[in-house]
Amino acid sequence: MSENLLSVRDLTVTFGPRGRRVSAVDGVSFDVAVGETLGLVGESGCGKSTTGRALMRVVEPTSGTVTLEGLDLTAASGRTLRERRTAMQMIFQDPISSLNPRRRARDIVAEPLDCWKRATGEERRRIVDDLLTQVGIDPVAYGDRYARQFSGGQCQRISIARALAMRPKLLICDEVVSALDVSVQAQILNLLEDLKAEYGLTLLFIAHDLAVVKNISDRVAVMYLGRLCEIGPADTLYAAPAHPYTRFLLGAALEADPEAPRRHEILEGEPPSPLDPPSGCRFRTRCPFATERCANETPALTEVAPGHRVACHYPLRVTVTPGPATTRTGPTGSGPSDAT
């Protein structure tokens, strides 16, 4: 096991005044090892973006700690915080609105260098041109164009170049491909994989698209209504989800294959309001396996297989058979027949 670059412990973010308090993120803990990609997946309102922002302290965490390379960012302030934060860069969903339309590509990428006075003159120009080339934008032909002259995919490439300018260790990608067409989405995903290898980056990849998250991640964490449901290696988590919510979520994912079996297990209803989340397990109001215990007792993340942890009192059994195949069965006792 390699060392952890990022450790998040009991991260909690609440918004709003007393009485109208929205619990956006509630007691989320996870680690991201050096060089790994952790995918953070969930539906809208589950707190995945807020988690990403709280790590950067773009929104202030209400409680909990965020440790980057051994330094507690939640305790840091002022210059220390700003300096440490350069090791962590964020890329956002809407590539067009994250760039100033009236600035040139070169200046956008150079801005972090200018802020921190990392490079000037010829050196600055060389770094910027290298970065643009790296992300597939020809600096000679396009470097002096304005941001408004680029397409969404190109803007996202420029955003990535800007994020890399500070040579960050951790890149937080918040829905970076969801606004792009599939053909462009594939280009950006491949680019991120290449840059990750080249720069030795660690990625926290936040997205709602299950196929995209699986494609890029080593490990995947699933969130529901502000809490972590399940975290584990991408391939085993997708093959054998242990949390009922993960299973429903995967069951709803559409596969671009007409021969794929039609799944009939559909999650009914909608997530409850985070203003008044259910007691105990927050998924219990929609969970077919919920019992009284789920209402009274909040399930803690418990290991069900090596590196695979789940927050459920009645996890679906994960049977790891020898070889790559992994089978899944219903929960002990009262499970329904499986849908595949």
Add this chain to the structure above:
Amino acid sequence: MSEPTLLRVREVTTTFDTPTGPLTAVDAVSFDLAAHESLGVVGESGSGKTVLSRTIMGLQPRRGVSVTGSVLLNGTEVVGASEQAKRELWGRQVAMVFQDPMTSLNPVVKVGKQIDEVLRVRLGMDRSAARARAIELLEMVGIPAAATRYSAYPHSLSGGMRQRVVIAIALAGSPQLLLADEPTTGLDVTIQAQILNLLDEVQGRLGMSTILVTHDLGVVATRTRRLVVMYAGRVVETGTTRDVFARHRMPYTRALLESSPKVSNPSHTRLAAIPGRPPNLLDLPAGCAFAPRCAYATERCHHERPVLEPADETGHLFACFNPLPLRAASPS
């Protein structure tokens, strides 16, 4: 074909006047849709899929757009029809579900009233009959406590619930053709599955034909019988959904399929990205619009535009000079 043809689209071309010249968003599109049939229209942004669905509906701005060709809906010509004639069709013959349920409802009118409107104006129902039918429709689209929700305003409903209301409005006039333009884009996956199941169910129950317009191949894979693949305003391949997925001949279709990540693939599977980006419709290449991005393009592709030709006798057509061989086209 056993079912009669409900919709006959022939050589439909939609051109917009823009300050930089005419922009042909839909270029000579032809297809048939039988009664009770489901058709998927897929393409990336700018492929003309939304303009096509609006042209079929007869929804165009009054100025700055010209439509040629023919859209025959149940024997009635839509292209060039008067506003009056189109009002006769809308609601009762053809209805549309738009992408954004947040903006397709009137925010200051109760949802029930918005369904009532269709029933009273189009079907001439009286107030109480319309109310009863509206509640019935809300129940049919799976809205719990329909009688209470009748008086709710759109802002108090979630995105999924609003899309159900939009579907209820579309179904109010019992149309024979339902056009759904990206009906689940912007909805969460579990809600998307609910809405797609609902559309499936009402199509079967009411015996409608549906056209599902989407960029998402996953949405059309198991929900439609036939498929039209569009690129830069033209149909590049069409056939049964199974054939288009498994036996596609057009390199763009394959590129589109292979560039989307799949849940069934192991993580870190390298994606076959398509280089470049969709062409500028104001400055289309002389030949095949996909040629600049195509791995199989030859000299001819850059100068001559391929037309749709039959791949077999089942109605599978493709427009390509260098079609993929059938064996290699099967999914690996």
